Amino acid sequence: MIYFDNSATTPVWPEVLATFDQVTKQIWGNPSSLHKLGEPAWNLLEQSRRQIAQLLGVLPSEIIFTSGGSEGDNWVIKGTALAKRQFGKHIITSSVEHAAVRNAMAQLEELGFEVTYLPVDQTGRVKPADVQAALRSDTILVSIMAVNNEIGTIQPIKEIGEILQAYPRVHFMVDAVQALGKGLDDVVFSDRVDFATFSAHKFHALRGTGFVYAKQGRQLAPLINGGGQERGQRSGTENVAGFAAMARAIRLVKEKEAQSVKQEQAVRAAIFKHLQQFDHVHLFSDLTPQFASHVLCFAIEGVRGETVVHAFEDHDIYISTTSACSSKKQAEASTLAAMKVPTRLAESAVRISLGDQNTLADAVAFNQAFDQVYAGFQKIID
Ligand SMILES: Cc1ncc(COP(=O)(O)O)c(C=O)c1O
Structure with missing residues (x-):
């Protein structure tokens, strides 16, 4: 074959599955529990976060665990819209984004937000000058993917980021689901990127796990409300085994x-x-x-x-x-x-x-x- x-999707690596299996069997407590079954689960969750942050050169507090790419994309887009709706209702994206971005934008349009879909050239690339031209005083978010999932184009994220230096209040999100492990961290984590979304099943870890990089100081409204996990940003009892397995996969990917x-x-x-x-x-x-x-x-x-x-x-x-x-x-x-x-x-x-x-x-x-x-x-x- x-x-x-x-x-x-990618096949799960045996070492990654072994981590999932071991944690599921041995460290199955709820990380929020105060008793001695909760503590090791909490410690492992935070250790996984620290490990991922270190491997990607960001801060542990900038990693928020999610269920994958679609959740991350929806959260950053709608979380920005909710958090910034008093400042403006204009969003810029490209016409080649994944359905998770496209359809989240369409839903916001139904709610009265205005979305500019930038054209692309014959190679599927957005022109940074088009981003510049589309920016308005009421723009709250620019969302451009790192690597196109259909044809593989790498978008000019750094150049767009340079333009956005003059617009410090605008959130810049990068859908990086196709970019992890592809030698593109300097693009994805370039200076002006505020949020980047990732999905573990694209790099040999498990479905239903992923994370969002959220730059320190940038605020999103939570979409999943509840017990206040992930520092109130994404509630729900944490999938400790899945996130530990994801951390292991990222270590292997990086090696x-x-x-x-x-x-x-x-x-x-x-x-x-x-x-x-x-x-x-x-x-x-x-x-x-x-x-x-x-x-x-x-x-x-x-x-x-x-x-x-x-x-x-x-x-x-x-x-x-x-x-x-x-x-x-x-x-x-x-x-x-x-x-x-x-x-x-x-x-x-x-x-x-x-x-x-x-x-x-x-x-x-x-x-x-x-x-x-x-x-x-x-x-x-x-
Ligand atoms: C660019 C891009 N964004 C988002 C997603 C959605 O990720 P997930 O399958 O984890 O929801 C995908 C999946 O193919 C993708 O390629």
């Missing part, structure tokens, strides 16, 4: 990061160069530093994306249409639509997304399978 759908980025780049390049030779293959991602190491989006012209996905499945190779969330609904990929790719071509798009477990041998096997898949479609293509 070759698993090339790591942007949808391997430089090597795994290089390996992903090599695997991606081997496939890219092969696909480039075919007249009817259209490549949406490229090998420049403006694209993350792990995503490659392409189309076989005239063949629908889902047909291509299933053709590779017959070779025990798992890829996806452009994003896992929209793939079952057969929605046209929103990033490609924003890039003004014609609908027919966008409907043919598929995504390969790599993980550190993928090797050059996988690229060779994929390329061989590709030749057969392409030959099988020859009649449709010509």
Whole structure:
């Protein structure tokens, strides 16, 4: 089997599962309990927070545990809207964000907020000058993703941050769900970023765990009210085992990061160069530093994306249409639509997304399978 759908989710590492298992069995008390079963749970929770903060070069108090990317995105967006609604009701985002951002924005629009959706260029990138032009005296939030989940574009976060230096009251949020472990911490944690959202199942830890980086001094209204856990910012009895496992996964990711980025780049390049030779293959991602190491989006012209996905499945190779969330609904990929790719071509798009477990041998096997898949479609293509 070759698993090339790591942007949808990643396999849990055995060491990470071992941590989850051990903590679930041995440190299962409620961290808020005063008795001696609560204390080790509290200590482990805080140790996990300190470890993650240290690995990412931020403060422990800036890490708030959540259930994953969708929660983090919704919290920062709506939490900003609630906290700052007296100051303004204008939000800026891009037209290529994940549905978790897009649909949170749509809900705020129904409540009377005004959202500016910035266009992108042919590579899916936002122009920093467009952010500058969209800023208003009533802007409260700018939300731009770090790495696009459909085609892998890295957004100019630092440059946008530089523009926002002149607007200190505006919250700057970065959806970094596709960015952890991809050699991009200097982008994600660049000076002016106030909030960044992360999801553990994208880096070999468990579903239903994640965290938000929230810069010291920045305030959000909580969305989940209750017993006041996470310093009142996100209530609910903490998933100590899940967060300890996530901390372990981040440690492992960081140990391997430089090597795994290089390996992903090599695997991606081997496939890219092969696909480039075919007249009817259209490549949406490229090998420049403006694209993350792990995503490659392409189309076989005239063949629908889902047909291509299933053709590779017959070779025990798992890829996806452009994003896992929209793939079952057969929605046209929103990033490609924003890039003004014609609908027919966008409907043919598929995504390969790599993980550190993928090797050059996988690229060779994929390329061989590709030749057969392409030959099988020859009649449709010509
Ligand atoms: C860029 C981006 N943001 C947010 C999410 C949502 O994360 P989760 O699955 O943890 O809710 C995803 C998941 O694919 C993503 O790729």
